[in-house]
Structures are given as structure tokens and as C-alpha cells.
Amino acid sequence: MSAIAVEHLTKTFRGRQRPAGERRGLRHLLTRPAMRDVPAVSDLSFEIAAGERVAFIGPNGAGKSTTLKILTGILNPSSGHAAVAGLVPWQQRRHLAHHIGIVFGQRSQLWYHLPVRASLDLIAAIYSIDRGTYESRLSRLVERFEVVDLLDRPVSQLSLGQRIRVEIVAALLHAPKILLLDEPTIGLDVTAKAALRDHLNALSREERTTVLLTSHDTGDIEHICERVILIDHGRLLLDLSLERLRRDFLKTRTIVLATDEEQPRLDLPGVTAVASEPYRLTLAVGVAVTPIERVVEAALTHLSLRDIVIENPPLEAVIASIYRGDTGPRVPP
Amino acid sequence: MLLYWLILAIFWGLWAATPLHELGTAGLTQDRLLAYLAVTEWIAFAVGLPYREVEAEIQGGTIDMRLARPVPFGLATLAIWIGETACRLVVLGAAGLAALLYALGMIPLTAPTAGLLVISVVLAVLLVLLWHLQIGLVAAWLGMSAPTFWIWQKCLFVFGGLIMPITIYPAGLGAIARASPFAAMLFAPASLMLNGAEQAISAVSAQLAWLALSILGAVAVERGAIRRFVEHGT
Numbered sequence: 001m002s003a004i005a006v007e008h009l010t011k012t013f014r015g016r017q018r019p020a021g022e023r024r025g026l027r028h029l030l031t032r033p034a035m036r037d038v039p040a041v042s043d044l045s046f047e048i049a050a051g052e053r054v055a056f057i058g059p060n061g062a063g064k065s066t067t068l069k070i071l072t073g074i075l076n077p078s079s080g081h082a083a084v085a086g087l088v089p090w091q092q093r094r095h096l097a098h099h100i101g102i103v104f105g106q107r108s109q110l111w112y113h114l115p116v117r118a119s120l121d122l123i124a125a126i127y128s129i130d131r132g133t134y135e136s137r138l139s140r141l142v143e144r145f146e147v148v149d150l151l152d153r154p155v156s157q158l159s160l161g162q163r164i165r166v167e168i169v170a171a172l173l174h175a176p177k178i179l180l181l182d183e184p185t186i187g188l189d190v191t192a193k194a195a196l197r198d199h200l201n202a203l204s205r206e207e208r209t210t211v212l213l214t215s216h217d218t219g220d221i222e223h224i225c226e227r228v229i230l231i232d233h234g235r236l237l238l239d240l241s242l243e244r245l246r247r248d249f250l251k252t253r254t255i256v257l258a259t260d261e262e263q264p265r266l267d268l269p270g271v272t273a274v275a276s277e278p279y280r281l282t283l284a285v286g287v288a289v290t291p292i293e294r295v296v297e298a299a300l301t302h303l304s305l306r307d308i309v310i311e312n313p314p315l316e317a318v319i320a321s322i323y324r325g326d327t328g329p330r331v332p333p
Numbered sequence: 334m335l336l337y338w339l340i341l342a343i344f345w346g347l348w349a350a351t352p353l354h355e356l357g358t359a360g361l362t363q364d365r366l367l368a369y370l371a372v373t374e375w376i377a378f379a380v381g382l383p384y385r386e387v388e389a390e391i392q393g394g395t396i397d398m399r400l401a402r403p404v405p406f407g408l409a410t411l412a413i414w415i416g417e418t419a420c421r422l423v424v425l426g427a428a429g430l431a432a433l434l435y436a437l438g439m440i441p442l443t444a445p446t447a448g449l450l451v452i453s454v455v456l457a458v459l460l461v462l463l464w465h466l467q468i469g470l471v472a473a474w475l476g477m478s479a480p481t482f483w484i485w486q487k488c489l490f491v492f493g494g495l496i497m498p499i500t501i502y503p504a505g506l507g508a509i510a511r512a513s514p515f516a517a518m519l520f521a522p523a524s525l526m527l528n529g530a531e532q533a534i535s536a537v538s539a540q541l542a543w544l545a546l547s548i549l550g551a552v553a554v555e556r557g558a559i560r561r562f563v564e565h566g567t
Contacts, residue, residue, distance in 0.1 A: 094405075
């Protein structure tokens with residue numbers, strides 16, 4: 001059974017269109033603005049198997065958070081169907097809560113003035129976790145996420161990184177099979193991000209937790225996820241493995257050649273020299289024109305190589321080019 | 334607690350300088366008015382301003398996290414508020430008791446009336462909390478709750494008889510106050526300090542009736558607010 005199944009999901013918000021212009025305030029008082037539909041999610045379909053770790057990405061306003069809200073049951077769709085852990089979220093919201101853990105990076109589920117332990121005790125009571133299970137689960141999670149020393153501190157005194165780690169512990173207390181993460185590393189420094197990714201990665205592998213993650217930070221996606229669902233304007237753009245995303249959507253790759261020749265040159269169609277130094281040549285390879293293997297082959301034939309480095313552009317650049325619509329799947333040679 | 338004592342001290346002094354016998358209502362003495370005020374302020378301070386939590390959760394969107402839990406939002410919120418208010422009730426109750434003993438040298442209550450007072454105060458606190466929940470949820474429609482709260486609070490102070498018992502109000506205003514839910518929130522328990530157990534049964538009955546209506550109101554407002562959240566988002 002799929003952990004998450006979404007079929008033709010659509011959400012359209014209805015709102016009044018405010019008049020534009022200098023006298024809009026007055027006009028707004030005198031006339032009733034017309035209603036307009038704002039589509040947030042349009043005919044979205046995907047399926048996530050149990051234990052999969054999936055990045056759900058898209059530019060701002062793409063419909064990511066709306067979809068996550070629908071999947072948690074706190075927003076009704078306009079049409080379509082979804083099942084999370086076999087339950088219809090908007091019909092069985094409270095029942096579903098026992099099966100999912102939620103971390104919305106900018107929204108806390110802790111009690112600001114209470115010590116961390118008191119907040120976690122309250123959450124355990126809300127989820128009706130029996131004392132023994134709670135204690136053993138808590139001791140494992142606080143160790144895993146390195147928050148043992150924070151248990152007696154008020155939530156208000158935690159740094160952002162510490163708070164997010166505690167938020168994740170809170171979300172996992174009831175041992176959910178599905179974890180929904182909305183921008184979990186937003187605002188964290190590099191070290192805190194790396195630690196959190198490692199913890200999440202290890203935990204999801206150990207417990208086979210299904211992870212659906214939205215993030216603008218491609219580092220989160222690369223470190224935690226194995227599959228990418230990309231949406232824009234509420235519509236599905238891509239649904240493929242991270243590996244395939246890199247392989248199929250790389251338009252340009254970079255090769256750095258270290259040679260015995262002082263002024264190395266390599267002339268091939270679709271290959272341009274982007275930097276040339278003594279004994280070193282950096283090439284940008286248009287892989288749709290000349291596959292990377294042919295460039296390597298030509299370099300080995302025509303140059304006396306001491307070293308060769310093939311660089312991939314960062315995932316961020318790949319995704320940005322997909323958003324811009326200036327790339328498509330690379331046609332295999 | 335200091336503010337609570339300060340208010341009691343100010344009115345204690347004020348009533349000492351007020352010709353209470355000219356009010357024409359029997360039994361209103363400086364001592365009894367202080368005891369009355371000790372009860373109304375006890376309730377007002379113990380409850381605090383919990384509606385602001387709900388308002389902030391709606392405005393900040395953290396209500397999403399609360400709605401995604403396996404317990405009804407309103408019930409969970411009330412449960413937490415009741416726990417917090419109970420702690421404050423105990424602490425402020427002790428402070429009020431100490432203030433009355435210091436000022437009057439005794440508490441103007443018999444043991445059975447004291448029992449009724451505790452029951453009446455608990456009912457009053459539940460009532461006020463139910464209204465705070467509804468006021469907080471008003472932010473689902475208006476985007477904020479503070480204006481609604483200020484209007485409600487002024488009504489509570491006036492029609493609930495925060496400073497003076499509503500029995501000394503002009504006839505028309507007194508009738509409106511007695512018919513309103515606000516009297517059940519402050520005047521009903523505090524009047525035990527004036528009348529003893531004489532009208533306790535009718536006061537507690539009125540409180541129970543208002544409690545039942547307020548529960549229905551809170552359920553309706555919560556359902557309406559949640560319907561709005563799940564349709565239009567937070």
C-alpha cells in the first residue's frame with residue numbers, strides 16, 4: 001500500500017479582487033469587488049511508497065504548502081482524492097494525526113514558556129502515549145537529535161537550531177510512519193543544517209519512515225531524499241529520482257583538464273573553453289551536442305593528461321533552469 | 334499579585350471615604366465591599382488574557398499545528414487554560430485571603446457559604462474561559478480579536494459588577510446586568526460575600542444555565558472557525 005496517494009488533487013481559493021488605483025480604498029467601500037478564483041493546486045497526482053524519502057519542491061507560490069496542508073487534513077481540496085496512511089486526510093484528520101508527524105519550520109508546536117520536557121510531556125498526553133513507551137521513545141530521540149541537555153530549558157531560551165531539533169523530536173514522539181517536513185532547515189546555520197540532515201537521514205533509514213520534504217535548500221534534498229517531485233503553479237512538472245534529475249536535466253557539465261602541454265586546446269562541437277591557464281584547461285560541455293564520454297575520449301587522444309575532473313553544476317542550478325523552462329530532458333546520444 | 338493587592342488597597346481607602354449609607358442598599362459596608370472586590374478581582378486576575386494565545390495562533394498560522402493533532406482544538410485549548418488558571422486561582426486565592434484577614438481581621442463567610450463560593454468561582458472561571466475561546470476565534474473572520482475583546486471586557490466590567498455590586502445600579506441598568514451572562518461571571522460568586530448563602534442556589538443555577546449556553550456557543554464558533562480554516566486556509 002502507498003504511504004501517500006494523490007489523484008487529480010485540485011485546490012482553488014476564492015477571494016475578492018480588490019480594485020487597483022489611487023481611489024481603490026473609496027471604490028472598495030462603495031462597490032463589492034468581484035469574486036475571483038485563485039488556483040493553488042491543479043490536477044496533481046503522485047504516489048509515494050512506504051519508506052520513500054521524497055522532496056516536494058517548487059518556487060514560491062507553487063502550491064507546496066497548500067498540498068502539505070491538504071495531506072495533513074487541515075485544508076479541504078476543491079476536488080480530487082488523496083489517501084495518507086490509507087486515510088482520507090480531510091475526513092479523518094484526528095485519526096490521521098496518529099500516523100503522521102509534522103514539522104513546519106516556521107511554526108512551532110511547542111509551548112514557548114514551558115521547559116522542553118513539559119512541552120513533550122503535554123504532546124505525549126495529547127497523543128495518548130503510555131508512560132513506558134513515551135520514556136523509552138523520548139530517551140532514544142533526545143539522544144539521536146542531541147537535545148538531552150535542553151530538556152529542562154524553557155523553549156523561549158532555545159536557539160533556532162535547537163528549537164527545530166526539539167520540534168522534530170516532538171513530531172516523532174508518537175512514532176509516526178510518515179513525516180511531513182516543510183522547510184525544516186530554514187534559518188539554520190551550516191553546521192546545524194548538516195547535523196539535522198544527518199539525524200533525519202539516519203532516522204528515516206532506521207525506522208523506514210516515509211519522508212515528504214519541501215525545501216528551497218537543495219542541500220536538504222540532496223542529503224535526505226532519493227526522489228524529487230517538482231511542481232509549479234500547482235501543476236506537476238517532474239517526478240523522478242534525484243539521480244535521473246541530475247542525469248537527464250544537466251545541460252552543461254564542466255571538465256577540468258590538467259595536461260603536460262603548456263597551452264592545451266580541444267576543439268569539439270558544443271565544447272567551449274571557459275578558462276585557460278598554463279597546463280590547465282576548463283571546458284564547458286554542452287552534453288546535448290557532444291556527450292561527456294566523447295570529450296574524455298578526445299582529450300585522452302589529443303592531449304597528454306595528468307588529471308581530469310568532471311564537475312556537475314549544483315542541483316540548485318539544474319532546478320533553477322527547470323523553473324525558467326530553459327531546459328528539458330537531455331536527448332541521449 | 335502585587336497589582337491585586339494594590340487594587341484592593343485603593344478601593345479599601347476609597348470606600349472608607351464614601352458615605353455608603355447614602356446608597357440606600359442595606360448591608361453594603363466598607364468590609365463587605367472589600368470582600369466583594371476581592372472575589373471579582375480574584376477571578377479577573379486568575380483568568381488573565383488567554384484569548385490572545387488563540388488570536389496569535391491564528392495570526393501567526395501556528396493554529397495549523399494545533400488542528401493537526403488528534404484532539405479537538407477547543408477542548409485541548411480549554412484544558413490547558415483550566416490548568417493554568419487553576420494554579421493562578423490557588424495563588425491569588427491565598428493572596429486575597431491574606432489581604433482580607435489583614436484588613437478585616439476575619440473572612441465574612443460561613444463554612445457552607447465558602448464551599449458554595451468555591452463552586453461558584455469555578456463555574457465563573459469556566460464561563461469566562463469559554464468566552465475567551467470564542468473571542469480568540471473571532472480572529473478567523475476579522476483577522477484580530479482585540480477589538481471584540483475590549484468591547485466584551487467593558488461589558489464584563491460594567492454588567493458583571495467588577496467594582497460595585499449590580500444591586501446598587503439604577504433599576505434599568507441593574508435589570509440588563511442581571512439578565513446578561515456577565516453577572517454570572519463576576520457578580521454571582523462575589524455576591525456571596527454580600528448576601529451569604531441566601532441567593533446562592535439561584536446564582537449557581539443561573540451560572541449553570543449560562544455555562545450550558547456558552548458551551549453551545551463555543552462549539553458553534555469553533556466549528557465555524559475551523560470550517561473557515563479548512564476551506565480558505567489559515
